[in-house]
Amino acid sequence: MADRMQKCVTRARRVATKRPPAQRIADFGEIRSDLGVEEAARQAARCEQCGTPYCQVYCPLHNNIPDWLKITGEGRMEDAYHLAQATNNFPEICGRLCPQERLCEAKWACTLEHAGHGAVTIGGVERHVGETAWAEGWVRPRVPQRLSGRSVGIVGAGPAGMAAAEELRAAGHEVHLYGAHARLGGLMSYGIPEFKMEQQVVARRARLLRDAGVVFHGNRRLGREITLEGLRLRHDAVVLAYGAQLARGLDTPGAELPGVISAMDYLVSSSRALIRETETPEIDAADKWVVVIGGGDTAMDCVRTAVGQGAAGVTCLYRRDQANIPGSAREVEHAEEEGANFDWQSQPEALMDVPVDVIASRPEGPGMRGVVRAFRTRLAASGAGGRLVPERVPGSGFEIAAMLTDGAVAVTAQGRIAADRDSRMTASDGVFAAGDARLGPSLAVWAIREGREVAAAVARYLDIVAGHAELVTDDATS
Known part of the structure; x- marks a missing residue:
């Protein structure tokens, strides 16, 4: 064992070995x-x-x-x-x-x-x-020492909802967690590929919550199987932590074609098949030519999932260069090692269905084939926040064959739930917001922070309801 710190001069950085x-x-x-x-x-x-x-x-x-x-x-x-x-x-x-x-x-x-x-x-x-x-055996359920007699309903079983549930249960409240899928974890269970995190890692955390007394209600979607009004009648406080529900639209002609699939739909389909909720993936890239549009972590997940499903070829198009991707450089490295291709500084301008026999590079018999029409970009003047803005290179158009791409509470212009920054309460008394539902799509670590902070806010609110404290809050803002 190390006998003291500050060993950087004599000891090199090491990371765990990657599998071939x-x-x-x-x-x-x-x-x-x-x-x-x-x-x-x-x-x-x-x-x-x-x-x-x-x-x-x-x-x-x-x-x-x-x-x-x-x-x-x-x-x-x-x-x-x-x-x-x-x-x-x-x-x-x-x-x-x-x-x-x-x-x-x-x-x-x-x-x-x-x-x-x-x-x-x-x-x-x-x-x-x-x-x-x-x-x-050091990880144990946080069973409350005393019960408060108060009940909290949390909509969303991802990292924000799970973190909030653990904190609120440890504080002594009855906690009910409502998830859209059959299992706890949200997109950690259904949107994170197993090559990044195996499902048993989330499953044991789910068991820990149940052992602490958190009650999970699976396959419950807000506006379908459950309503906000019903939850408010049943619980003393409600937390909306259901994540970012709407996929970012592709503002490109042809985005409505059947071969154009949202990243989350694709990743959830793959995860459900891997955990045997379905016999085969509802969306399968096997033997297909796949194009993924985007340079974030979700795009990298789609690229590597398509490779793992046995795609005939996978190409990722991103409008900036590799040095300016929003996603993880490590994931790009992993994807390239596994056989994916990256077409940097390439921006799609149209998606089309064309007869297979006109695609000389991919002749595969009769039928229609998806094609992405794109153009090359160069990075020009800085935009908002100092980030370089891609602009079109004249005469650089090209095509690539493809099969796949990327009321009771106030809502902001970005489609997020409006809530007070400090109290996390929405315009409806006793209804709170956390995670991607409040912030927009972000990292799991931010969702965990949101869950912990909203749990503290709910606990303060329940103390007020019980007459133990005072709360001063502004009108709900985004």
Whole structure:
């Protein structure tokens, strides 16, 4: 075990070994293994223990990163887990899903990365700490010490809803969690491919909530099987944490064609088949030529899922260059290793159905084939926030064969639920909002933070209802 910290001068950055691409695409299993006891301690001991820990500042949950790195480096794993759990309901999940290179391990967040020594392997250590805790039996349901007699209904069983449910149940409230699907987890269960996180990781957290006394109601959609009015009659407070419901539309002629599929529909279809909710994927890329439009993490998930399903070919079109993608550079690397193609600085302008025999590059018998008409771009003047704006390169048009692409409460112009920034309450008394439903599509770690914060807001509100405190709130704003 490491005997002290600040080992960066004599010890290089290491990450867990990646499985070979051929093996990864054959079984949809996670790409990396665990760091292991010795290597996790060695990597944790590289931390400089900075006086101002910017890694903690840039973490949405403000996790006590230097502290649990130090404790891990000393071999005190149980203490490390409890410290990590104090600010993060799901450390082993964040260790897998967080884009650490854009948060705690970025050059502006980690002194070692900024100095050119390679960031501390925070994500890998966080995952190891969580996995060790599960293996050793340190993760236990947070059963309340006393009951409040108050009931809370949470709509949405993703990371925000699950985090809020755990916090509110631990505070002694009766908690009912309503999810649109049969299992807990939301898009962590249905939208995250298994090569990023295997479903047993979410399933054991779901069991923990049930063991704590949280009641889950599956296949319940707001406006269908349940109504906001009915929930308000049944519960003392309601939290709307159902995620971002509307897919971002593709503002391109031909977007309504049957071969154009939203990313979430595709990923949910794949996940349901992998967990045997359906015999085969409702949307299957096997033997098809696939085009994915976009450069974010969801686009990368679609690219790698299509490769794993046995697509004949997968191409990702993105209008900026690789250095300016919004998604994870690591996911691009993984996708390229597995055989996907990336067409950078390419922007679609139309989607078409054309006879197969006019596509000389992909002759496959009679019928119609999807085609994406696109053009090349160059990055020009900076736009909002200083980001370079892509503009069309004259005479650069090209085509590529394809089969696949990417009332009671106030709603903002962006389609999000309007809620007060501090109290998280909507215009309806006792109805709160959290997660993507309030913020728009974002990271799981932001959803966890939202769940924790809305749980605290609901607890304050229930104290007021019981006559134990006072609440001052502005009108609901976005």
